[in-house]
Amino acid sequence: MGIIVNRDVSVIVQGITGRQGQFHTKLMLEYGTKIVAGVTPGKGGTEVHGVPVYDTVAEAIHEHKVDASIIFVPAPFAASAALEALENGVKIVVIITEHIPVKDTIKVISYAKRIGAMIIGPNTPGIITPGECKIGIMPHHIYEPGNVGMISRSGTLSYEIAASLTRSGIGQSTCIGIGGDPVVGMSFVDVLRLFREDPRTDAIVIIGEVGGNLEEVAAEYIIKENYSKPLVAFIAGRYVPPEKRMGHAGAIVMGRTGSAESKINALKKAGVEIAQKPSDIAVLLKRLIRR
Amino acid sequence: MLCLKLVEYEAKDVLKRYGIPVPQGIVVTSVEEAYKAACKLKPPFAVKAQVPVSGRGKAGGILFAYSPDEVKVIAEKLLGMHIKGLPVKSLLIEEKLSIKKELYFGITVSRVDQTYIMIASQEGGVDIEEIAERSPEKVMTLRLDPWLGLQPYHARLAARFMRYSGDALLSLENIFQSIYRAGMDYDAELIEVNPLAETIDGNFVALDARIVVDDNALFRHKELQEKYFELLSPHEREAAKHDLAYVDLDGDLGIICNGAGLTMATIDVVHLFGGRPANFLDVGGGASPERIAAAVKMLLLNPKVKVILINILGGITRCDEVAKGILDALRSTGIKKPLAVRLVGTNEEQGRRMLSELGISVVDSMEDAVRQAVGMVRGDGRDGDYR
Numbered sequence: 001m002g003i004i005v006n007r008d009v010s011v012i013v014q015g016i017t018g019r020q021g022q023f024h025t026k027l028m029l030e031y032g033t034k035i036v037a038g039v040t041p042g043k044g045g046t047e048v049h050g051v052p053v054y055d056t057v058a059e060a061i062h063e064h065k066v067d068a069s070i071i072f073v074p075a076p077f078a079a080s081a082a083l084e085a086l087e088n089g090v091k092i093v094v095i096i097t098e099h100i101p102v103k104d105t106i107k108v109i110s111y112a113k114r115i116g117a118m119i120i121g122p123n124t125p126g127i128i129t130p131g132e133c134k135i136g137i138m139p140h141h142i143y144e145p146g147n148v149g150m151i152s153r154s155g156t157l158s159y160e161i162a163a164s165l166t167r168s169g170i171g172q173s174t175c176i177g178i179g180g181d182p183v184v185g186m187s188f189v190d191v192l193r194l195f196r197e198d199p200r201t202d203a204i205v206i207i208g209e210v211g212g213n214l215e216e217v218a219a220e221y222i223i224k225e226n227y228s229k230p231l232v233a234f235i236a237g238r239y240v241p242p243e244k245r246m247g248h249a250g251a252i253v254m255g256r257t258g259s260a261e262s263k264i265n266a267l268k269k270a271g272v273e274i275a276q277k278p279s280d281i282a283v284l285l286k287r288l289i290r291r
Numbered sequence: 292m293l294c295l296k297l298v299e300y301e302a303k304d305v306l307k308r309y310g311i312p313v314p315q316g317i318v319v320t321s322v323e324e325a326y327k328a329a330c331k332l333k334p335p336f337a338v339k340a341q342v343p344v345s346g347r348g349k350a351g352g353i354l355f356a357y358s359p360d361e362v363k364v365i366a367e368k369l370l371g372m373h374i375k376g377l378p379v380k381s382l383l384i385e386e387k388l389s390i391k392k393e394l395y396f397g398i399t400v401s402r403v404d405q406t407y408i409m410i411a412s413q414e415g416g417v418d419i420e421e422i423a424e425r426s427p428e429k430v431m432t433l434r435l436d437p438w439l440g441l442q443p444y445h446a447r448l449a450a451r452f453m454r455y456s457g458d459a460l461l462s463l464e465n466i467f468q469s470i471y472r473a474g475m476d477y478d479a480e481l482i483e484v485n486p487l488a489e490t491i492d493g494n495f496v497a498l499d500a501r502i503v504v505d506d507n508a509l510f511r512h513k514e515l516q517e518k519y520f521e522l523l524s525p526h527e528r529e530a531a532k533h534d535l536a537y538v539d540l541d542g543d544l545g546i547i548c549n550g551a552g553l554t555m556a557t558i559d560v561v562h563l564f565g566g567r568p569a570n571f572l573d574v575g576g577g578a579s580p581e582r583i584a585a586a587v588k589m590l591l592l593n594p595k596v597k598v599i600l601i602n603i604l605g606g607i608t609r610c611d612e613v614a615k616g617i618l619d620a621l622r623s624t625g626i627k628k629p630l631a632v633r634l635v636g637t638n639e640e641q642g643r644r645m646l647s648e649l650g651i652s653v654v655d656s657m658e659d660a661v662r663q664a665v666g667m668v669r670g671d672g673r674d675g676d677y678r
Contacts, residue, residue, distance in 0.1 A: 076510055101508035102400055103478050106437045109405050137576075139605075139636070154552020155576070156604050160657065163604075163635075180551060182402050182480075209552055212402040236555035239562045240538075240571065245294060247536040247551025247573040249507055250402070252294065255420065277560050279658060 002129035002174035003149070003194040003201070004092065004118070005068065009133055012060050012090070013038045014081045015072035016048050020096075024072070024137050025049055031134045036064040039081075057088045068092035070126065070135050078122065079104035086117050094135050095121035095179075099249070105183050112185065119185025123248065124177035125155040136177070138162075146171015148285060149195040151188055152207035153180055153214075154248065157236055161207060161278050168282035170289075173201040180248030182211070188218035196229060203230040203289055205281055206272065210237030211251045211258040219266035230288040231272040232281050235260045294480065295504040295519050296343035300383045302500035305477060306484070309469040312496045316385035325366035328384040329359035335387040338365045340372065340379040345418060345501070350374045355387060388498070389491045394453055395419055396467055397483030398441070398474045401434070409433045409441060409471075411449035415486030441471035459493065466495055478508030526570070526589065533585035535574055542567025544668050545596035545628075547586050549574050549603050557602050560658060566665035569596045577608055583616025584623070591626040598629045600664035602657050605636020614642040618649065629667040633660035 011028075015021040016038025026049050029035055035051050037060040044055030054060040057069070069090045073081040078097040085093050086108070093112065100122045112119045120127055126136015130143035138155070142163040148170055152158035155177060162175055173195075178186050188206060195201045208215040215235065222231065238260040240246050242253040253259050264274055273288065275281045297305070303313045317328035318341070329336055340352035347353055352374045356362045362384060372379045395412035397419065413429040414422050423430045431452045435441055446467035450460045466487070474482035481503040488498045509516050520528055530537030536551065540558070544566045548554035554573045561568050570593075574586050590596045603613050613634060621627070632653045634642050643653045654660050 075507065099507045101478055101511070102480060102505050103437070103475065103508065106400070106406050110437050113405075152552070154550060154555075156548075156550025157552030157556050159550075160553055160556070160604050182400060183405050185405075187403075207552070209555055214402065217403055234556070236552050236559060238559045239568070240555060240558065241540065243294075244538045244571075245506075245536075246538060246555050246571055249505075251551055251555065277563060277658065278556055279656070 002132065003191070003198050004174065004176070005127055005129050005133045005135055007032065007034070007132040009067045009092075009135070010034045010036045010065055011068045011070060011135055012036060012057070012064070012066050012085075013051070013070050013072065014057070014085065015074075016040055016051065016053055017043045017046070018072055020137075021072040022048050025051060027140070028134055031140050033133050033135060036066060057084045057090070061088045061090075066090055068094065068135055070094045070096060072096055075099040075101070079108050082108045082119070083111060086112055086115060091117045093117065093119050094124065094126050095119065096124060096126060096137060097121075098123045098180075100181070102181070102183050102249075105181060109183065109185050120176065121179040121181075121184060123181045124179040124184070125158065127174065127176045129174045130172050138175070142166055143175065144171035147173055147200060147202040147289075149173045149198070149201040149204045150175040150207065151191045151204065152177050153209050153250065154207060154236065155180070157278070158207055161205065161234065161281055164279055165205075165282050165285070168286070170282055170285055173198060180250050182250040184250075188214050189221045192218060192221060192227065196227065201229065203232070203285055205285070206231060206233040206267070208233060208235045208263055209248070209251050210235075210240055210246065210253050210260050211248070213257060213262075215263035216266040219270040219272070222270040222272065232275060232284045232288065233267050233272045234275040234278060234281055235263045235267075295506050295509070295515060295522070297502040297504065298341040298343045299339060299499060300341055300381075302502040303497065305473050305502060306470070306497050306500055309473045311466055311469050311473075311484070312494065314385045314388055314496060314498065316383050318381055318383055319366070320370075320381045322363055322366045322370065325382055325384055326359050326363045329356070329362035332384065332386050334358060336362050337385045337387045338362055338369065339383045339385065340369050340374055341381040341383055342374045342377040342379055344375045344377060347374060352379065388488065388496060390488045391491050392489040393486035393498075394489065395422070395483065395485045396449065396470060396487050397481065397485065398435075398471050398479070399481040399483070404434050406437055407435045409435055409445060409449060410483075411452055413453050419483070419485065440475070441468055443468060459495075462495060474502070477502060478505045478511060479503060480505050526593070529589060530572065533582055535572060535582065535586055535589075537589070538571040540568045540570050542569045543595060543597045544664055545569045545572075545590035545593065545599040547572050547574060547590065547599065547601045549576060549578060549605070549608055553602065553604060557600070557657065557661065560661045561600070561665065564661050564665045566661070566668060569593065578613070578616070580612045580616040580619060583613050584619040587617050587620035588624055591620060591624045591628060596628065598631065598664050598667040600660060601630065601632045601634070602660055603634050603636065604657075605634070609637045610634050610642030611638040611645065614645040617651075618645060621649070631660045631664035631667060633657055
């Protein structure tokens with residue numbers, strides 16, 4: 001169980017022959033993810049860790065049943081790779097690539113919406129349903145199956161928090177990185193909606209950061225829908241200067257929009273518990289779940 | 292790291308190339324040039340400081356003159372002045388037009404809508420956020436389908452909203468489409484003409500313009516890459532050479548982390564424990580020993596930095612390589628600064644051993660490392676306290 005991915009999902013890796021693609025294909029296979037094929041133009045007919053490589057997604061689809069794709073293709077070509085997957089009927093596309101121009105991302109997301117497909121990322125560590133399936137690059141040994149869902153805009157910070165939950169004996173249903181870019185496919189609200197319907201998820205952790213207003217929109221949603229499951233949030237970037245990008249293309253405070261205070265206040269108003277530091281999340285969750 | 296904001300005259304050069312009318316003007320960098328420029332133009336003049344910040348007018352960066360002599364006096368005053376922390380290095384001397392009405396038109400990325408939106412306002416000249424707050428009925432926004440772009444009928448909707456018809460409507464339609472095209476061609480996160488002026492003789496002119504270019508798209512805009520590097524601070528430029536994401540902050544505790552979110556969270560926790568971060572430095576995922584060494588070296592060489600806090604949560608990052616990078620930097624610079632290190636991940640034991648041989652202790656948790664680092668800055672042997 002968990003959301004979006006489980007042990008039955010079969011996956012292709014686009015950009016499988018690159019350094020990152022090869023390395024993470026190996027780790028995903030070790031975790032038990034069903035990787036059925038890889039795609040790299042010009043490398044068709046070869047193999048990576050026993051996985052057959054094709055030149056085009058169309059050929060991979062012809063030979064295998066494919067539910068999802070994970071993309072390691074370099075930024076200038078990543079959007080086109082995502083469109084190739086979408087046009088060939090792949091319904092879940094996880095874009096790991098960082099530094100994709102926002103114009104390209106916008107086109108991909110618009111197309112995905114039109115055909116009812118799901119984009120996770122770009123600039124995401126991916127998604128993991130612990131013990132079942134990982135489509136991503138996260139260090140999987142820090143996760144344990146359990147009943148807490150996690151949604152994050154960042155990679156390593158989500159690892160920090162997942163590891164601390166696991167250490168405290170709190171396992172996770174599904175952890176999803178929505179991506180650190182200004183425009184990403186899935187929003188906090190999209191994922192909250194899925195967690196709400198997931199019988200295995202009893203509480204949810206939101207890991208936000210400065211920039212944009214996805215957290216504020218999530219707070220509105222929580223109030224409007226009278227969200228039934230307990231929520232804990234940590235917002236990174238309370239002490240960063242405005243008008244500067246903090247590593248992530250999306251992490252930037254512009255004028256009055258995007259500050260950590262605004263997000264924290266909005267979430268508090270929606271009844272979300274706010275953690276002051278990453279290690280507080282486990283403490284808050286224990287209190288909430290016991291209740 | 293910053294976003295690439297074009298200054299006014301650069302933005303206007305772009306608009307000109309797309310056939311959008313702008314006032315006659317000349318860019319100058321000295322008082323003499325300013326005087327000469329004014330002699331070539333028709334009075335009255337607008338003298339405008341070229342810094343990429345909004346609210347220049349309010350900050351005294353835009354002044355008007357009626358003679359070249361007056362332009363000279365104003366240029367003397369503006370050149371070398373600082374506006375919102377930025378030095379004024381150049382001025383745009385323009386012919387001041389007689390205006391009937393000021394409007395606003397812009398295209399920007401809306402994160403929530405996950406697409407571009409068109410923003411049109413019946414009033415211009417001040418920040419669009421301000422107008423939208425004060426008189427929302429004067430502002431229209433429209434979500435654009437990126438595959439359709441700004442169609443002529445979208446442009447006409449905006450012109451009608453501004454209450455124009457006839458020839459004026461058609462010329463606005465042209466201008467709006469050109470603005471959209473310029474924005475897309477330049478990978479602009481924001482392109483806005485504010486104010487877009489209707490002159491007393493019924494023409495439309497872009498009096499001021501802003502373009503913010505998506506720095507992830509710079510590979511498509513070679514001509515802008517150099518400019519981007521010029522805008523970076525010396526530290527940021529050095530960092531960019533080594534693929535490090537770096538931002539100067541004003542404290543004394545140097546920070547090195549992997550991942551943007553973790554770096555921001557570390558900065559937050561340092562504040563919580565009473566410390567003052569000197570920087571944001573994200574070495575990214577899977578950093579090589581060379582990249583780590585470059586990061587450590589930067590902070591060793593920065594005299595502002597008293598103590599260095601290294602917080603690496605290596606999933607795939609190899610701790611022995613991180614340790615090697617740290618040791619290389621210490622050796623090659625010969626500079627010693629107190630180090631607080633948190634190192635977790637692949638080959639952790641080996642990394643710890645390498646560092647402990649030099650007397651550098653390694654802790655398991657981020658908070659322990661922060662507490663230790665804050666204590667080191669204070670120099671009284673006590674760890675930082677959680678406030």
